[in-house]
Amino acid sequence: xxxxxxxxxxxxxxxxxxxxxxxxxxxxxxxxxxxxxxxxxxxxxxxxxxxxxxxxxxxxxxxxxxxxxxxxxxxxxxxxxxxxxxxxxxxxxxxx
Numbered sequence: 001x002x003x004x005x006x007x008x009x010x011x012x013x014x015x016x017x018x019x020x021x022x023x024x025x026x027x028x029x030x031x032x033x034x035x036x037x038x039x040x041x042x043x044x045x046x047x048x049x050x051x052x053x054x055x056x057x058x059x060x061x062x063x064x065x066x067x068x069x070x071x072x073x074x075x076x077x078x079x080x081x082x083x084x085x086x087x088x089x090x091x092x093x094x095x096x
Contacts, residue, residue, distance in 0.1 A: 005011070050057055062076070 006014075
Protein backbone atom coordinates (compact mmCIF):
# COMPACT_ATOMS: atom_id res chain seq x y z
CA UNK A 1 0.00 0.00 0.00
CA UNK A 2 1.49 3.33 -0.99
CA UNK A 3 1.46 6.24 1.29
CA UNK A 4 0.32 9.62 0.09
CA UNK A 5 2.56 12.65 -0.03
CA UNK A 6 4.72 13.21 3.04
CA UNK A 7 3.23 15.32 5.77
CA UNK A 8 3.62 19.03 5.22
CA UNK A 9 5.90 19.56 8.23
CA UNK A 10 8.29 16.83 7.05
CA UNK A 11 8.38 18.27 3.52
CA UNK A 12 9.02 21.74 4.92
CA UNK A 13 11.91 20.47 7.07
CA UNK A 14 13.49 18.73 4.06
CA UNK A 15 13.21 21.86 1.93
CA UNK A 16 14.75 24.01 4.68
CA UNK A 17 17.66 21.55 5.01
CA UNK A 18 18.12 21.53 1.22
CA UNK A 19 18.13 25.34 1.08
CA UNK A 20 20.71 25.49 3.90
CA UNK A 21 22.97 23.03 2.06
CA UNK A 22 22.64 25.04 -1.15
CA UNK A 23 23.49 28.30 0.69
CA UNK A 24 26.61 26.72 2.21
CA UNK A 25 27.71 25.33 -1.15
CA UNK A 26 27.13 28.67 -2.86
CA UNK A 27 29.05 30.53 -0.13
CA UNK A 28 31.98 28.13 -0.53
CA UNK A 29 31.95 28.56 -4.32
CA UNK A 30 31.80 32.37 -4.12
CA UNK A 31 34.48 32.81 -1.42
CA UNK A 32 37.49 32.73 -3.82
CA UNK A 33 35.85 35.50 -5.87
CA UNK A 34 35.20 37.81 -2.91
CA UNK A 35 38.52 39.71 -3.12
CA UNK A 36 38.65 40.17 -6.92
CA UNK A 37 35.01 41.27 -7.00
CA UNK A 38 35.66 43.75 -4.20
CA UNK A 39 38.53 45.24 -6.19
CA UNK A 40 36.38 45.45 -9.32
CA UNK A 41 33.62 47.11 -7.30
CA UNK A 42 36.04 49.78 -6.05
CA UNK A 43 37.21 50.37 -9.62
CA UNK A 44 33.64 50.84 -10.81
CA UNK A 45 32.97 53.24 -7.93
CA UNK A 46 36.08 55.25 -8.87
CA UNK A 47 35.00 55.39 -12.52
CA UNK A 48 31.54 56.60 -11.50
CA UNK A 49 33.07 59.27 -9.26
CA UNK A 50 35.23 60.52 -12.13
CA UNK A 51 32.22 60.50 -14.44
CA UNK A 52 30.11 62.43 -11.95
CA UNK A 53 32.87 64.94 -11.08
CA UNK A 54 34.75 65.81 -14.29
CA UNK A 55 35.98 69.08 -12.80
CA UNK A 56 38.31 67.09 -10.54
CA UNK A 57 39.94 65.57 -13.61
CA UNK A 58 40.35 68.99 -15.22
CA UNK A 59 41.83 70.31 -11.99
CA UNK A 60 44.23 67.38 -11.78
CA UNK A 61 45.35 68.00 -15.36
CA UNK A 62 45.69 71.78 -14.94
CA UNK A 63 47.22 71.86 -11.44
CA UNK A 64 50.78 71.06 -12.54
CA UNK A 65 50.73 74.18 -14.71
CA UNK A 66 50.40 76.31 -11.59
CA UNK A 67 53.81 75.14 -10.41
CA UNK A 68 55.67 75.59 -13.67
CA UNK A 69 57.65 78.69 -14.49
CA UNK A 70 56.37 78.94 -18.06
CA UNK A 71 54.49 82.08 -19.14
CA UNK A 72 51.26 80.08 -19.29
CA UNK A 73 51.79 78.90 -15.72
CA UNK A 74 52.48 82.46 -14.62
CA UNK A 75 49.22 83.66 -16.17
CA UNK A 76 47.40 80.72 -14.65
CA UNK A 77 48.69 81.65 -11.18
CA UNK A 78 47.72 85.29 -11.72
CA UNK A 79 44.23 84.29 -12.85
CA UNK A 80 43.83 81.97 -9.88
CA UNK A 81 44.93 84.72 -7.49
CA UNK A 82 42.51 87.20 -9.10
CA UNK A 83 39.68 84.67 -8.83
CA UNK A 84 40.41 84.12 -5.15
CA UNK A 85 40.49 87.89 -4.51
CA UNK A 86 37.17 88.39 -6.30
CA UNK A 87 35.55 85.54 -4.38
CA UNK A 88 36.86 86.88 -1.08
CA UNK A 89 35.54 90.37 -1.81
CA UNK A 90 32.17 89.00 -2.90
CA UNK A 91 31.90 86.89 0.28
CA UNK A 92 32.75 89.92 2.46
CA UNK A 93 30.19 92.03 0.63
CA UNK A 94 27.50 89.40 1.11
CA UNK A 95 28.30 88.99 4.82
CA UNK A 96 28.27 92.61 5.82
